[in-house]
Amino acid sequence: MKFDTILPGEPMFDMAIADGQASYRFSGHETFACRYAWLPKAYRAIAADPGIFFDEDAAMVELGIGKNMVRSLRFWVDAMGIARPAADRTHTITELGHTIFGAEGCDPFLEDTRTLWLLHWNLSSAVTPGLFAWHYLLGAWPYAEFSRSEALAAFLRQSQRLGYSHSSVTLSQHLDVFLHTYQSARSSRVGIEDSLDGPLVELRLLQQTGERRGEAGRREPVYAFRKEPKPEISNDLFAYAVLDYWDRVASGEKTLLVRNILSAPGAPGQSFKLPEDDVRARLEALSRDRRYGLTYRPSAIQGLLTRDTNQKASARAIYKNEAILNG
Structure with a gap:
């Protein structure tokens, strides 16, 4: 059965995560996917000052990024398991953070594909709470392909089913962050910081397989996950x-x-x-x-x-x- 033959709210589709996690994160990334340089910067900043992310003005100066990006980076540091926030408004660097980025870190510049798969694992398997787009598209999407409009329509139904009241704007931004995490977003029309792809693009996990016409009559990309043996995962x-x-x-x-x-x-x-x-x-x-x-x-x-x-x-x-x- 093709996607466009399933009516909104049909049980076959909406049962996909009915028994899933109790709560999900839909925001906190401030619409920014994680950049290559961000995690090493964050590690060094937290190692020098564990409270840096709780002083946004100081973090902006130290990291050289804007306030919304500071908040986004704080989100990704936690989501990827590099550091954890504590009750005293500080961050504690995790064992993973030290292993990758420490003085004798094994991959401080994120050059090893195994490191990237490990960070991806943390994002896609998190349960406290999970990232909705990752949990749903990677774990519960029942079809081989999806377009942005199909995924967004599903997000709206699933969000309502789970008792949330997120706007279409919030869900759209969350979906775009997922896409930009795994798909190149380079463009000559954006600033240098925004033009840099994130590290997980290198995994080639999400690929554009073609185009098709959406409900609005516009052609849009069709995506599929690269489901094949991956020897780089040891x-x-x-x-x-x-x-x-x-x-x-x-x-x-x-x-x-x-x-x-x-x-x-x-x-x-x-x-x-x-x-x-x-x-x-x-x-x-x-x-x-x-x-x-x-x-x-x-x-x-x-x-x-x-x-x-x-x-x-x-x-x-x-x-x-x-x-x-x-x-």
């Missing part, structure tokens, strides 16, 4: 994502259905847009490596993954000991 990084997801959604369980890892919103299969065969092959590889404490039991119907809690394998242990960004 098995260590994939294992980290699997165990991180497990800790978030079923920390007390010893078993997890493979279909959850494949297709649940915020799961590795959906967040990384990996085909089923690739996910299963990766799980087989992880099962053969005793470091991870995982046993994969394949099945034509669904399959099962078992976690050996006695081995104390965890996302944090893999991150610290297996050097997923240094291997």
